[in-house]
Amino acid sequence: MTTQTRKSFFKRPEKNYVHPYFGGVVLGIVLFLAFFLTGNGLGSSGATSRLDAALVDAISPSHVDNTPYLLKMAGGDKNPLDDWIVPVFFGALLGGFSSGFFNGRLKIMTTKGPNISDRTRWLMAFLGGVIFLYGARLARGCTSGQALSGGATLSAGSWVVMFAIFGGAYGVAYFVRKFWN
Amino acid sequence: MNFPLPSLIAVSAANPWTYVLFAAIGFAFGYTLEMSGFGDSRKLAAQFYFTELTVLKVMFTAITVAMVLLFGAVGLGLLDFSQVWVNPTYLASGIVGGLIMGVGFIVGGFCPTTSLASASTGKIDGMLFMLGGFVGAFLFGETEKYFDGWYTNAGYFGRVTLDQVFGIPVGAVVVIVILMALFMFWGGEQLERIFGKKDLSKEPKIRVAGAVALFAAAVTVLALGSPSLEEKYNKVKFTRTETIEQLNADPIVNTLTYTADDMLANRLVFITPAEAFKAKYNQSMNPVYLDVRSEADYNLYHIEDAVNVPLERLAEVIPVLLSEPPANTVFMLMSNDETAAVQAWKILVGSSVQNVYILEGGVNNWIAFFGAEDKSLQPKPNAGDDQLGYLFPAALGSRYESCSPSPIEYEALEFEAKIILQLKRDKSGGGCG
Numbered sequence: 163m164t165t166q167t168r169k170s171f172f173k174r175p176e177k178n179y180v181h182p183y184f185g186g187v188v189l190g191i192v193l194f195l196a197f198f199l200t201g202n203g204l205g206s207s208g209a210t211s212r213l214d215a216a217l218v219d220a221i222s223p224s225h226v227d228n229t230p231y232l233l234k235m236a237g238g239d240k241n242p243l244d245d246w247i248v249p250v251f252f253g254a255l256l257g258g259f260s261s262g263f264f265n266g267r268l269k270i271m272t273t274k275g276p277n278i279s280d281r282t283r284w285l286m287a288f289l290g291g292v293i294f295l296y297g298a299r300l301a302r303g304c305t306s307g308q309a310l311s312g313g314a315t316l317s318a319g320s321w322v323v324m325f326a327i328f329g330g331a332y333g334v335a336y337f338v339r340k341f342w343n
Numbered sequence: 344m345n346f347p348l349p350s351l352i353a354v355s356a357a358n359p360w361t362y363v364l365f366a367a368i369g370f371a372f373g374y375t376l377e378m379s380g381f382g383d384s385r386k387l388a389a390q391f392y393f394t395e396l397t398v399l400k401v402m403f404t405a406i407t408v409a410m411v412l413l414f415g416a417v418g419l420g421l422l423d424f425s426q427v428w429v430n431p432t433y434l435a436s437g438i439v440g441g442l443i444m445g446v447g448f449i450v451g452g453f454c455p456t457t458s459l460a461s462a463s464t465g466k467i468d469g470m471l472f473m474l475g476g477f478v479g480a481f482l483f484g485e486t487e488k489y490f491d492g493w494y495t496n497a498g499y500f501g502r503v504t505l506d507q508v509f510g511i512p513v514g515a516v517v518v519i520v521i522l523m524a525l526f527m528f529w530g531g532e533q534l535e536r537i538f539g540k541k542d543l544s545k546e547p548k549i550r551v552a553g554a555v556a557l558f559a560a561a562v563t564v565l566a567l568g569s570p571s572l573e574e575k576y577n578k579v580k581f582t583r584t585e586t587i588e589q590l591n592a593d594p595i596v597n598t599l600t601y602t603a604d605d606m607l608a609n610r611l612v613f614i615t616p617a618e619a620f621k622a623k624y625n626q627s628m629n630p631v632y633l634d635v636r637s638e639a640d641y642n643l644y645h646i647e648d649a650v651n652v653p654l655e656r657l658a659e660v661i662p663v664l665l666s667e668p669p670a671n672t673v674f675m676l677m678s679n680d681e682t683a684a685v686q687a688w689k690i691l692v693g694s695s696v697q698n699v700y701i702l703e704g705g706v707n708n709w710i711a712f713f714g715a716e717d718k719s720l721q722p723k724p725n726a727g728d729d730q731l732g733y734l735f736p737a738a739l740g741s742r743y744e745s746c747s748p749s750p751i752e753y754e755a756l757e758f759e760a761k762i763i764l765q766l767k768r769d770k771s772g773g774g775c776g
Contacts, residue, residue, distance in 0.1 A: 179378060179379060179380035179386075180378050180379060181547065182379060182380075182396075182397045182400035182401045182404070183400055183401075183404050183528075183550050183553060185375060185378060185379030185380075185401045185404075186379075186400060186401040186402070186403070186404020186405045186408065187404055187405075187408050187553070188375050189372070189375045189376070189379070189401060189404070189405035189408075190404060190405040190406070190407065190408025190409040190412070191408060191409075191412070192368065192371040192372055192375060193405055193406075193408075193409035194408070194409040194412040194413055194416075195368070196368045197347070197409070197413055197422075197427050197428075198346050198347060198412075198413070198416060198421075198422055199346065199347055199348060199351055199364070200347050200348075200351045200352055200364070200365070200368075201347035201351075201352045201426045201427050201428055202352070202428050203428060204368070204369075204372050204456075205456075206455045206456040206459060207455040207456075207476070207480070210455060210476050210477055210480045211480040211481075211483070211484060213477065214477055214480050214481045214484060215484070218481075218484075229484060229485065229487075229488065230487065230488055230491060231483070231484040231487040231488070232484050244354065244356075245353075245354065246353055246354045246361070246365045248354075249354065249362045249363075249365035249366040249369060250365050250366070250368055250369035250372065251369060251459070252366060252369065253365065253366035253367060253368065253369020253370040253371075253372070253373065254369040254370070254372050254373030254376075254456055254459045254460070255369075255373060255459050255462070255463045256366075256369075256370055256373065256463070257369060257370035257371060257372060257373025257374035257375075257376075257377070257460075258373035258374065258376065258377040258382060258459055258460035258461070258462075258463035258464060259373075259463035259464060260370070260373075260374055261373070261374040261375075261377035261378045261460070261464075262377055262382065262460075262463065262464030262465070265377075265378065267377070267382065267464050268464050268465050269464070269465050269466075270465040270466075270467065271465065271466060271467070272466065272467045272468050273382075273383045273384040273385050273452070273461070273466055273468055273469075274384065274385070274452075274468065275385065275388070280467075283468050284467060284468060284471050286450055286451060286452070287384070287451050287452060287453070287468035287469070287471040287472040287475065288451075288471040288472065288474060288475040288478075289450055289451065289475060290447045290448070290449075290450040290451010290452060290453065290472055290475065291447070291451050291453070291458065291471065291472035291473060291474060291475020291476040291477075291478070291479060292447070292475040292476070292478045292479035292482070293443060293444075293446055293447030293450060293451065293475075293479060294443075294444050294447025294448060294451055294453070294454060294455065294472075294475075294476065294479060295447070295455060295475070295476040295477070295478075295479030295480040295483070296443060296447075296479040296480070296482055296483050297439075297440045297441065297442070297443030297444035297445075297446070297447055297479075298440065298444055298455060298479075298480075299440070299479075299480055299483035299484070299487075300436050300439060300440030300443060300483065300494070301433075301436060301437050301439075301440025301441050301443075301444060302430065302431075302433065302436070302437070302440070303430060304444065304454055304455045304456070305402075305444070305448075305454040305455070305456070305457075306372075306454070306455070306456045307430070308430055308437075308441075309402065309406075310402065310405060310406060310409075311428075311430070312429070312430035313402075313406040313410070314405075314406050314409035314410045314413060315410075315413065315427060315428070315429045315430070315504065316410065316429075316504040316505045316506065316513065316516055316517075316520075317429045317430040317431075317432065317502075317503070317504060317505075318432045318500070318503045318504060318505055318507070318508045319430055319431065319432030319433055319434065319437050319500070319503070320430045320432075320437075321505065322432070322434060322437050322438060322441070323437045323438070323440065323441040323444075324441070325441070326437065326438045326439075326440070326441020326442050326444075326445065327441045327442075327444045327445045327448065328445060329441070329442060329445060330441060330442035330443065330444060330445020330446050330448070330449075331390075331391050331445035331446070331448045331449040332391055332445070333442075333445065333446075334445065334446050334449050334450070335391035335392060335449050338449055338450060339392065341388075341450075342385070342388045342389075342392065342452075343392060
């Protein structure tokens with residue numbers, strides 16, 4: 163019996179993804195409720211730099227004092243983790259996990275194009291993460307904080323950022339097509 | 344009830360439910376992204392080879408649905424838009440950062456939040472993207488100091504929305520965005536048919552009804568309109584406390600609520616020259632002196648550090664006043680007497696700028712208080728209302744002695760403090776920032 167339950171925990175029948183428009187409507191309602199109740203939208207990249215700041219603050223507080231960007235989040239008695247974006251970040255991790263669990267998609271694997279090795283994909287994913295978050299901090303928000311949230315509030319700057327993201331990706335897509343096709 | 348609820352705007356240890364609420368929002372966010380297929384990098388990357396446009400469909404459906412609901416709620420007067428975080432516009436760093444993000448997107452196959460959905464369901468590439476993200480954000484923190492000036496200033500426009508950019512009603516922008524999104528959905532499906540060999544006849548027909556509903560909702564938002572400045576002004580409420588001392592008992596503290604017009608009538612927003620001057624040396628506040636007179640009057644005589652924004656141009660600076668200042672900024676308006684300053688106060692309060700006060704008696708009263716001994720300033724007989732009541736030997740701007748009174752000479756000044764800081768929202772955080 164126990165093995166049965168354990169088996170079903172990880173090997174639930176894999177369900178299909180929802181229709182994109184349906185997913186979009188649900189996401190839109192979530193985004194609206196976030197704005198309606200709290201005045202804030204959605205986001206996650208802010209939490210990445212706050213977690214970084216907390217780590218630096220724990221290892222070397224004096225380094226925080228010498229780095230203006232970290233000082234804003236972790237200077238003095240400020241706790242970089244005391245921000246709404248941090249619970250949103252951990253909530254999103256849990257939410258992703260739950261959807262994976264209920265829909266039978268919890269699986270250790272690598273998602274990649276058909277013509278590259280796992281190792282190459284890992285390296286590219288890591289590099290992509292470095293590049294993306296550098297850009298996200300520069301633009302003061304990522305696809306969630308700028309494109310999605312700023313897009314819905316009609317922020318002029320966010321629409322510019324959104325088109326820049328698509329522009330950058332389409333501009334480079336041809337040169338990295340081997341990784342995906 | 345006016346949303347958003349002030350107690351939910353930020354997390355606070357005093358109100359632990361705020362952590363639960365934000366975590367619940369994050370949970371719904373992560374859950375939706377995973378169920379839409381964003382845990383799989385192939386689905387995301389396919390967007391850029393036109394084989395599957397799930398990213399475009401989910402994202403623009405979400406943006407348009409949220410936008411219609413949001414501006415619908417604003418139009419119905421349920422939601423105070425000035426309390427909604429609107430990403431301030433930084434054109435230069437936004438464009439460069441956006442292009443860099445695009446490169447990271449196609450190289451790494453994720454964006455930050457989708458990598459969370461991916462990593463949490465066991466995808467190794469998602470975990471490595473997340474890890475890389477921590478490195479990237481760290482590198483940004485380390486290198487930001489080399490281009491700090493450019494990062495904070497280049498192409499900065501403050502809190503600006505598209506309707507302000509194009510000078511059209513917000514409802515019209517909502518309709519245009521929805522038409523654009525519907526066109527992109529149609530185009531996207533055609534691309535999927537051509538590049539992705541997708542059979543469109545299998546797509547659910549209900550999506551057409553959804554498109555019609557979305558468009559109808561947008562037209563409703565346009566018809567609702569957004570509250571006028573006057574309507575917003577009439578809704579603003581101020582609270583003040585009043586302490587009544589009692590013999591042999593604890594003093595009674597009453598909380599009183601005033602409308603904006605009450606605040607003017609009871610002169611609760613008029614501060615004496617002494618208080619305006621002392622604010623400069625008060626560590627707890629960051630005073631900004633806004634001189635709403637004409638440029639000519641400003642050039643003749645103005646208080647040191649005062650910024651000249653003639654009344655007719657005040658609307659242009661509101662986006663900046665709304666977005667950037669730290670929460671403890673106090674705006675002090677002044678005209679020659681009070682008429683123009685009161686008008687400016689109504690505009691700023693109606694636009695939800697916080698902590699706005701008026702210099703009592705204006706610049707004329709300032710001169711009467713600090714410049715009475717300056718023999719070069721002669722009272723001008725029969726000056727009209729809100730005109731300079733003095734004659735100036737030259738347009739010295741702020742170089743008259745009384746423009747910058749000596750803090751030592753005026754060390755001890757008696758005044759009834761009227762400024763009460765409203766720390767409603769720290770504008771420095773917000774968004775993904």
